[in-house]
Amino acid sequence: MSNKVFAFVALAVALALAAVTQLIPNEYFFTAAYTVLLFVILATAWNILGGYTGYVNFGSAAFFAIGAYTTVFFYNAFKAPLAVGIVAGTLVAGLAGLGLGYLTLRLRGVFFAIASLALAVVLYVFVVNWDYVGGARGAYVLQPREIPFGMPRYIHLIYSVQLLMAAFALVVARAIEKSTMGRGLAAIRDDELAAECSGVPTLRLKIFSTMVSCALMGMAGTTFPYYLSYIEPSSAFSLSYAVNSIAMPLIGGMMSWMGPLIGAVLLGTVQQVVQVTVSSAWNLLIVGVLLVLFVTLAPNGIMGWVDAWRRRKGR
């Protein structure tokens, strides 16, 4: 399937889903689905760097928070509508990713991981001390009273927006994967030195995919202040974003765009269900146990099983 066709299909599916689900009377569906979609975007975005090149970004929460706080900034400064926040947040996060990549991607992968963690701490402190966006006290971002497209409530809107953004992230991830660039990235993952020697512009490719990956993570955060109405640094920089954006692609499979999608939908849904059925201490336990089980027993995730099954059938 060509990129254009896929983009069209993804968009159509997202729009159809958004339209059909509007009929669901119960608002819980939308809040739960919003959270799952948020993880779909984060996992897909993380995978563009982590899965395709093998460079681990520990700072997903930081880029997520950049997106969220850009929205807050534009809301505070100009009462700007959501769309402005989405565009700006994506750009700012992308720029931050570019900077981080430029400074540290020359190093071994593990140093990049630590640098991304350090960046998260530095940004956290910066936001805590920046009173204009609420600082440590947090900021209120009130949902507008008028809701476009005749939707009954604001959550319907941000859910639909999130759905479209998830589709967009998937289209980007797939396009990169199927392009020549995707093959270059895969070469980096398999053997960076060999790739470098055979003329793959490794640094440029890495920096580019870091930028795209971080920009999409920022995009995931842009609707978050509207979702919560109240945002404070510790919830925006929560470790759970960093962990889930790594865990979900691992569980789903990191070699293709479908892995993070499957992982995020699966793990995200399980977490939502566990939260309202058993206690949430168990929620963390489930993530932990699933992670350990998958990486030890199914190193290529769910997509790894699917591929193995396909190969067996093809033979």
Next chain:
Amino acid sequence: MLGNGVVGISRRVLGALVIGFALSGTALAQQPLKIGFGMSLTGPLAGNGKAALISMQIWAEDVNAKGGLLGRKVELVYYDDQTNPATVPSLYSKLLDVDKVDLVVSGYGTAVIAPAMPLMMQRNMAFMGLFGLNVNSKFKYDRYFQIMPAGPDPAVDWTRGYFEAAMALNPKPGTVALVGADAEYPHLALEGARVHVKRLGLKVVYDKTYPPNTVDYSPIVRAIQATNPDLVYLASYPPDSAGMVRAANEVGLKTRMFGGGLVGPQFAALKTQLGPLLNGVINYEAYAPDINRKFPFLDQFLAKYQGRAVKEGVDPLGFYLPPYAYAMMQVLEQAIKATGGLDQAKLADYMHAYEFDTYVGKVRFARNGEWSVPRMLTVQYHGIGGNDLEQWTKPGHVTVLYPNEYKTGAVKAPYHENKK
């Protein structure tokens, strides 16, 4: 006028209808009245959240023992919000849309109350908040009520007692150091403190915040000491309350008044852990054994709570948050009984208009949903010896400095003299 046949039929129909009504009547009576909320059962504030939950469970048992509300059994439906605001919108929409609860109340603290507000406003629900500080200043929702006795202007009333007590010192203090953790509550408290500082013409010599996960607090206390302030106002959460109090002792902080807004020493855990280190510290409390005659209502609550709390491993004193969690439910209970239903508008109107008689005393709400009169006590800890809990249940260790109607003594200044 009616033919026999018709009467016959209608009798049968009537009979069926009567049976039907009777059935649906009993079905209704059996269907419990569900009250939903999220509560922090894991995460940093879980200790407090669990204590509140047990209070609310005791309330539900009490009500059900008396035959329930509106003839229905009361059932609490609650989820763990993990002390994480991000979980709140989906928990409350689940409560309303899937569990179909009849009423909701909030979890513990500002950070989890605020994210529930938009949903409450969309659904026009009457919403009781549990210890949120000034949540309604942004939302201005006329069906929001809050049970912590912070008063109608929480940002400013919260710190009033400390500064009133300070201005009673002789000679009057001139300089003040403001310090607090980087989190929502301490920043708000410090903001209020700055208002008083300005009003009273004090000079601020130190005004800084610290990250709540600091390991060693002594450099902060030394930096404060270097500015030699007359007063030190501190707003902190439990782990850093402990850290700052320890550091003040280690460094030997010399100032006339220290403390003010420490969250944590209200609960048994920090009272016993810090023990004598608390001597001389100024803080806020909701209750002090020295004035138990003015809080006769509390005994009824404590009789129910304390034994249970020890068994469940939560705050065994129950002076601070737990009675208010119970009282929050009493307010709802009385409003439901008085309005005879669950009409949210009527409930809110009633809660605005009338006074409630609860285990935390008589409660009347101001227009913004806060207590119409602040009742948080400003106190100073004295003569604590050792780390046992028993001494805290007896009068003589917690002097009430403010409000004046509860006052039992004046500040013993300077702070460091209390260590001897």
Next chain:
Amino acid sequence: MEISTALLLNAIIAGLLLGGFYAAMSVGISISFGMLDVVNIAHPAFIILGSYIAYIVNDRFGFDPIVVSVVVSPLFFLLGMVLYRIYYVCFERRGQESLRGLAFFFGILFITEVALVLIFGVDYRMVSTRYGDVTWRAGAVDFPMRLAVPFLVSMTMVIGVQVFLTRTFFGRAVLAVAQDQLALRLMGVDPVRVKELAFALSIATAGVAGAFLIVIQPVQPAIGREFIGLVFAVCVLGGMGSILGTLLGAFVLGLAESFTSTFFGPSWAPAVSFGLLLATLAFRPSGLLGR
């Protein structure tokens, strides 16, 4: 603010004491991550586990937490051996250690944390020691025993590890593992065995550091996460695979924190520490004492 000598001296002492504690927390990472290339992100979870063991024994029998931790360190050593075996079989042998190994330790981190929550609940726990509230004063400078005692034990431990690694055959084998496994094999040493014991040693230091932690501040299961960044920062800042570098990195971070807190604003302390780390990574990636 006027900078007085006393304030300056105290800032230095406080920074060094804090650095000593940071060194104890990070020395294990310096071994596992710096020398063995095992990204043990669960290291702080074992520190917290050490805190809780010290806490139970202290609470029940009143023994000193640090003594307890030294006594039970063989248990941590065993735990480390088991853990490394699993890690080796599942990841290292398959040659997929980097990312999946990391995720594995993430999982271990959560499982440990939840296990502690289920057993002990989420309340902050503290220990009582005889020196906990004592401060020793020398002129204008004070040494709170709460930090000074862990500092002294930590120095003994870190220097002990350094001596062990540089002066014993086994220790040199550990250092060699990081550089040339083949040479090691030719010398008749099994690199896996060496790594196993070295990893076990790193976990044992975590147990002892846990006792320091609970002497210094109240502990709750989830606070381990706060230290993930710190231990890696110390290790990378000082230079990978060098114990003395780790010591130096720990002191630099401790001093940075205490100076920022004293003279600038405590709120910025973590940004200064991690900013230092970022700058090191960008401009001198081999660390302060790196090879």
